[in-house]
Amino acid sequence: MAKILGIDTSNYTTSVAVVKDGEILYDARKLLNVEQGQRGLRQSDALFQHVKNLPDLLNSPFTKGIDAVCVSTRPRPVEGSYMPVFKAGESIASSIAYTSGVPIYKTSHQEGHLEGACRSINFSYKEFIAVHMSGGTTEILKVSKDNDYSVEIIGGTKDISIGQFIDRIGVAMGLSFPAGKDIDELAIKPCDTNLRIPSKVDGFYFNFSGQETLGLKYIEEGYNKEEIAKAVMICISKTLEKVFNNLLKTNELPILLVGGVASSIFLKCYFKEKYKDIIFFSDNKYASDNAAGCAFIGLEKYKR
Structure with a gap:
């Protein structure tokens, strides 16, 4: 014991x-x-x-x-x-x-x-794809586990992380750092808006610095916080969706989302029925x- x-x-x-x-x-x-x-x-x-x-x-x-x-x-x-x-x-x-x-x-x-x-969701696969999304990291990983983890980066951001994208927009709107929880709560509020931030994906790689620039421009133009937060989270969701589709073209491994961004209610709602039994989110606490x-x-x- x-x-x-x-x-x-x-x-x-x-x-x-x-x-x-x-x-x-x-x-x-x-x-x-x-x-x-x-x-x-x-x-x-x-x-x-x-x-x-x-x-x-x-x-x-x-x-x-x-x-x-x-x-x-x-x-x-x-x-x-x-x-x-x-x-x-x-x-x-x-x-x-x-x-x-x-x-x-x-x-x-x-x-x-x-x-x-x-451990948090009894995920027992020995080989899988992990998407590590946190304040300073956004990486697509091919993972195998025997006794220890073997981790290979196969994709991810080419510039700033998802967490940095969220935090920089959030702080610019006057939110506290880290801004993930507040952005998430704003994004899930009912909000009738067509405001969008385009997503850009190349295989398993993507960018967010240009998206950050556009988000900051929307703040300067006076769009409200709910609209901007929703545009940010839709951009992230669309980016991940394109990456997931590209991953599923080349392998059948389950995909596990880890890191602080994986606790997003918006992301969980967005992907709830899209990739059932293929994409798994860590329990929020872990x-x-x-x-x-x-x-x-x-x-x-x-x-x-």
Whole structure:
């Protein structure tokens, strides 16, 4: 009955989780503070906030008596992948492992997303396509899992991510960062509008910087927030739909949507009946940044 501590320190969330066998005993997260009007944080500021947040999140009876620690130490499972923010989690995880006399396992933020998403909906496919959509990442991945994840980028954005597109438009409209939830809520409101932002797709790749420019132009022209939010989410939906259609021409693998954008109510409604039993969304709670995926990866490594 192994008890594993997971830690993830991403660009905008400090996360700690504890799992015991197949159950999540503890799941604590704290969003990093971004000042109103800003579109993100410098790595140094984010790292400082993680260092402040981690002691509070780790101060729980559930984090005592652990058998191992698993921590995300880099964004992606490839050589050279690096961001300073992950040093906060790696440092404290190493200290906990040393003082507790337990093993430490290292993984990537992306693998944590994949594991958390798979566990959240009992998604047991060993080979699949993952669409990782978050504040700084939009990648189409061919994934296989034996003991560990093997991840190959086969598509994605050529410029800004879906999350950046949403956040930049949202902040320009006066919304708080990150703006995903507010944009989503505005987009699902009844709104009779023909305002559109065209989508551009080339195979499994696409762009959003030109779409951002058009969205900012609509703001300057005085269109209301509901119209612009709906135009943004329709643009994203149409882009993904074209990519999905292209994917299904060349393979029959299921498609799993992970990352914070995968919690969008608008996207789920848009795709609800279009690709039944082909496209799967992570459970909302584990679409966004979390440490449960890291903890489950640690559990699997511990059992080997």
